Amino acid sequence: MADWLNEKAPIARKNAAEVVFEDLRGSILSGQVPVGSRLPSEEKLARTYGVSRPIIREAMRSLQTLGLTRSRSGSGSFVISTQQRSELAYGDISARDLDEARPHIEIPAAGWAALRRDAAQVRELLHLCDQMDAHVDSLKWVQMDSDFHTLIAAASQNALFARIVSESRDAMMQQSELVNLLAHRRVASNDEHRRIAQAIAAGSEADARAAMADHLDLVKKAIARITQA
Template identity: 75%
Template sequence: MTHKSPVSRKNAAETVFEDLRGAILAGQLPVGTRLPSEAKLAERYGVSRPIIREAMRSLQTLGLTRSRSGSGSFVISDRQAPELAYGHYSARELIEARPFIEIPAAGWAALRRTPEQMARLMQLCDSMERQEDALKWVRLDSDFHFLIAEAAQNAVFARIVTDSRDALMRQSELVNLMADRRVTSNDEHRRIAEAISAGSEDEARAAMREHLDEVEQAMTWIIGQAPRGA
């Protein structure tokens, strides 16, 4: 782990994450090491504590660190977990299940959404395109996908998306940090919303399928990514 000068807000979490991840994978921070506190890391990198928190959450998602209540965060592995998990669900489970839920939900939403739901969906697209804060963007992203499930007027879709919401947010946060997909996601979300607005079931399903395919490709890359220089 090297000393860093202050970094730009746009790439701050990615810079902190990559530096800590690289140090762990290279053995510079051995298994069992207690990482510095959020406050000390924020001072070292010249960034805010929320930026440090974002990077630390992604390290935990990769299975490299674990937070122990009252004790701090510790390095628990020097190798990325072979199967990423977000609480009760794994990355594989989300990748396999989402197309069977969210693609038909988008199609039904195109046929059943109310004017109020449509207005809210467009507002969410606008908000995501303006949002610079990564965690706030992830929450908006979650709201977007939940609203589509709700607009489908199918309680089963809405219940499943609600149940997996925390896992989906953690996956979204990791994808945006490691694969830098936020701007591309905004474009994909806009196409989904416009297809729903047009009342086209086929176009809404196709737009959601394209979005989920892109997420799957990003997650496949993250799961299979080797340490830099390997």
């Protein structure tokens, strides 16, 4: 373990989470870091890779989602497998459950948002699209992605849709992190988000529903490719 970590060098800030994640995942899948090993602390990994602790935290969450590591309270993270599991989970919400539920909530929410949104919500949706286009920082992008979907649920003026999306935020952010790290969908997602926002701005229920359905379907397919890899 010590030799493995000593070989690492600080990495460039751009796409830092992706680089850290791929390096850690590769070390685990290759057996270089065997099952039962305790990974170094966030602080030590951050110092070794030359990145912030939130970047390390993002990479570690995705390793857990893939079933490669498990966090033990007060003890750290341990390698539990050198093979990715086929059934992913975001905390206590399975990937299957999230994929099945989102279309039944977010597609109608987008349609209602097109009919019920106010001018301030339209401005904020389009502003978030501009911000996501401009940001390369993965942590900030994931937060804005979450804000985007939460705002649409709020704009639907359906309290139940808004509550479910809000309560699912952590799982949706973990899904977004994983898809960004493994499927490289950020640019495509930006285009899909803008289509959704423009349909809502235009007041087109049908177009908003169709754009959200396309987006969620592509995310689901990306997750399926990750689990089959």
